Amino acid sequence: MNTVYLDSAAGDDLRRERLYAGQLFVFSPRESSLALTEHARTMIEKAFGDIDPRKAQYEMPVERYVEICAPLKPAFIHNDRTKELVRGVIEDFGCDLEDIYQDVPRLRMVTSDGYLTSGVGYAHHPHRDTWYAAPMAQLNWWLPIYDIETENSMAFHPKYWDTPVKNGSAEFNYYEWNSVGRASAAKQIKADTRKQPKPEEPMELDPQVRCVVPAGGIVLFSAAQMHSTVPNTAGIARYSIDFRTVSRSDLENGRSAPNIDSEPRGTSLRDFVRCSDRTQLPDEVIAEYDDEAAAAEGTLVYQPAGT
Numbered sequence: 001m002n003t004v005y006l007d008s009a010a011g012d013d014l015r016r017e018r019l020y021a022g023q024l025f026v027f028s029p030r031e032s033s034l035a036l037t038e039h040a041r042t043m044i045e046k047a048f049g050d051i052d053p054r055k056a057q058y059e060m061p062v063e064r065y066v067e068i069c070a071p072l073k074p075a076f077i078h079n080d081r082t083k084e085l086v087r088g089v090i091e092d093f094g095c096d097l098e099d100i101y102q103d104v105p106r107l108r109m110v111t112s113d114g115y116l117t118s119g120v121g122y123a124h125h126p127h128r129d130t131w132y133a134a135p136m137a138q139l140n141w142w143l144p145i146y147d148i149e150t151e152n153s154m155a156f157h158p159k160y161w162d163t164p165v166k167n168g169s170a171e172f173n174y175y176e177w178n179s180v181g182r183a184s185a186a187k188q189i190k191a192d193t194r195k196q197p198k199p200e201e202p203m204e205l206d207p208q209v210r211c212v213v214p215a216g217g218i219v220l221f222s223a224a225q226m227h228s229t230v231p232n233t234a235g236i237a238r239y240s241i242d243f244r245t246v247s248r249s250d251l252e253n254g255r256s257a258p259n260i261d262s263e264p265r266g267t268s269l270r271d272f273v274r275c276s277d278r279t280q281l282p283d284e285v286i287a288e289y290d291d292e293a294a295a296a297e298g299t300l301v302y303q304p305a306g307t
């Protein structure tokens with residue numbers, strides 16, 4: 001049974017417990033979240049100049065679209081104002097800034113009608129983030145930057161909250177992904193050839209749940225949720241922000257969503273910094289979730305070229 005909580009007033013401890021049990025939390029836009037999405041919107045609109053970013057695909061070849069979006073992503077991620085605004089959202093939602101660690105926010109674009117579905121505009125197949133070495137205690141925060149419709153939203157597949165799926169996560173090494181997969185995103189224009197953990201058996205994607213929130217609204221969910229990018233048929237591109245949080249006390253006490261089918265190697269925990277002072281998690285906490293042999297085959301933390 002999945003429940004969608006709307007504008008819940010629950011405190012963060014109870015909210016995390018509910019999220020680890022598979023519930024979804026949806027929030028209306030508020031000042032802190034609008035400040036973040038409006039900041040992103042300004043950066044996007046500046047990059048596209050006179051062209052409406054939602055309709056840019058009708059104005060330019062896909063290679064040009066990628067040329068504009070590829071640098072926009074790291075520019076947004078590494079922008080100081082972006083980091084501040086993400087922290088502002090976390091604080092506004094009543095999280096303990098000493099206990100909650102955040103990663104960098106991602107900016108995503110999903111164009112319409114198959115214009116670009118790979119690389120920087122990757123349309124995510126059904127997956128759990130935990131297949132990609134996210135900790136089971138990870139929570140995902142997702143915000144559309146412009147209003148969306150069901151045709152360009154994101155889908156959850158609730159059947160799989162407690163139904164395991166045969167999948168390729170056992171072959172996924174997070175550190176190898178850091179050294180090879182992430183760096184080549186901008187080169188994947190016609191097709192995405194990067195090795196990613198995928199379902200390895202037919203899936204029942206319906207019934208599915210899509211949360212259509214206004215720009216600056218938030219969908220908050222466990223990284224163990226099965227979710228996918230809806231193939232965009234809205235005629236306009238969707239731009240969204242997502243970032244992730246973990247609670248250190250939950251990591252230390254083994255509180256998380258249940259793991260029913262995730263077997264990746266390595267952990268993304270080194271990507272998180274404490275909201276209060278931007279320090280990393282202590283080594284002994286990371287060690288509990290790590291895999292030394294996997295570390296020898298790649299890069300612990302992704303370093304984008306030129307930053």
Ligand SMILES: [Fe+2]
Pocket residue numbers: 124127128129227
């Ligand atoms: Fe995801």
